[in-house]
Amino acid sequence: CFCQLSGNIDECTCNIDTVDHFNNIKVYPRLKSLLLKDYFRFYKVNLKRPCPFWVDDSKCAMRDCHVKPCPPEEIPEGLKGNSHQKVVPVGPHPSDKYSKQQNEGCAAHHNELDYLNKTISEKLQKDMQLWEAYDDALDNFCDIDNNDENAEYVDLLLNPERYTGYSGESARRIWKSIYLENCFRPKKSFSFNPYIQSNKLNELCLEERVFYRSISGLHASINVHLCSNYLLSKNNGFGGLGKPEAKWGPNLEEFQKRFSPENTNGEGPNWLRNLYFIYLVELRALAKAAPYLEKEGYYTGDEQNDWDTRMAMKDLLKVIKLFPDHFDETTMFRNSEQARKLKYEFKQHFRNITRIMDCVGCDKCRLWGKLQTQGLGTALKILFSGQFDGVEGKRTLDAHNKKEFQLQRNEIVSLVNAFGRLSNSLYKIDDFRQMLSMR
Ligand code: FAD
DSSP states (O other): OTTOOOSBOTTSSOBHHHHHHIIIIIIHHHHHHHTTSHHHHEEEEOOOOOOSSSOOOOOOOSGGGOOOBOOGGGSOGGGSTTTTSOOOOOSOOHHHHHHHHHTOSSHHHHHHHHHHHHHHHHHHHHHHHHHHHHHHHHHOSSOOGGGOTTOEEEETTTSOOOOOOOOHHHHHHHHHIIIIIHSOOOSSOOOSSSSOOGGGGGGSOHHHHHHHHHHHHHHHHHHHHHHHTEEEESOSSBOGGGOBOOEEEOOHHHHHHHHSGGGTTTOHHHHHHHHHHHHHHHHHHHHHTHHHHHHOOOOOSOHHHHHHHHHHHHHHHHHHHTOSOOOOGGGSSOSSHHHHHHHHHHHHHHHHHHHHGGGOSSHHHHHHHHHHHHHHHHHHHHHHSSTTTTOTTOSSOOHHHHHHOOOOHHHHHHHHHHHHHHHHHHHHHHHHHHHHHHO
């Protein structure tokens, strides 16, 4: 069977069977219950940003493309406003107050000086905040919607990733632009095909291959989901209030059409292998950031729920840390000036891809496309920004360390949900394998 993959996962020392067993038995059930928790369920996103690259002409009108934002009363109290964000103290330095008391007698002159001091100090604070934001932005592999005033909360459980019918010119254009304009490609081979033939991949350097495999793995995951949660019939039985109820489930023919070698110039199984690859990349990021993620509060304002989330997260991270053969990011971007340039390009290409998500013409696909690229971007930040190096191995983080690296809430939510999608894909591929073997 074409999806009965074997051998080592490319660029890694780990084999497919090991990952299948680890995922399906240990990771998948834990993630499934963790992602039901409020902290991970509500994702803040702006789905109305205009496409920055071309005229956004195609809007999917199908009912299944639609996303319903959360009404305010359904958003957990602790996520409303900015209460969950880290507060940076603003205002004059305490020493300014002291000098003010000292100089009360000679009012006019000193008031002027005082005002000057205060202004300088405020300006300094503002500059420092701007520089901090600038430094953070340099480390980021994508723009974050957290502080976007047009972003709205979406309940991910009410808007599951599944078949929407989004296809045709609009979808093709997105994938083409991602592969042909924003992925690294072999120099001499010119092709209209978005994918790179697997026998040409060795013409790319390691970092370029990692980039391509990650994107192709993400693409494979999205397509596995639309096959495994396909619209099987529009009105099978009747739901409440006499409304026809749709039936969703796996569509084996669709899966074969998209991944069998006969239908894909032999590439389908390689795309599935790339899915295992990106799984290992994100798994490694979670393992690397585990000491940080174990300290997070997962605050939503509901004490019991937050405690449960912390325990479930700890349990998942414990399992992840014990996995022996992670993807090894330390072999990438090594030292030289050329590596520095390559890292810069890598980041720019990836940022572009996250912006292309604003051109996706189906809101549901845009939502999950944004979430999954942001999740991958967060994983890349953890692996390559240097902020998280040396964190591992430390059982606890002191206050100083906790200050050095920071992930915003949306980064954590997207990282864990994106990994959840990959874990779900591997699980679903196993279902398809079983369906095929029963034929
Ligand atoms: P496409 O999947 O559009 O692929 C285009 C071409 O890319 C293929 O012909 C092939 O040459 C190549 N290719 C295919 N897979 C890979 C791979 N893994 N690696 C490398 N090259 C590959 N549809 C839904 O129903 N639900 C969704 O939630 C959804 N989300 C989407 C999110 C995004 C960001 C995008 C861009 C599209 C999404 N779609 C979704 C649409 C879906 O991905 C397909 O584009 C659509 O079903 C049309 O499929 P296709 O057969 O034309 O091939």
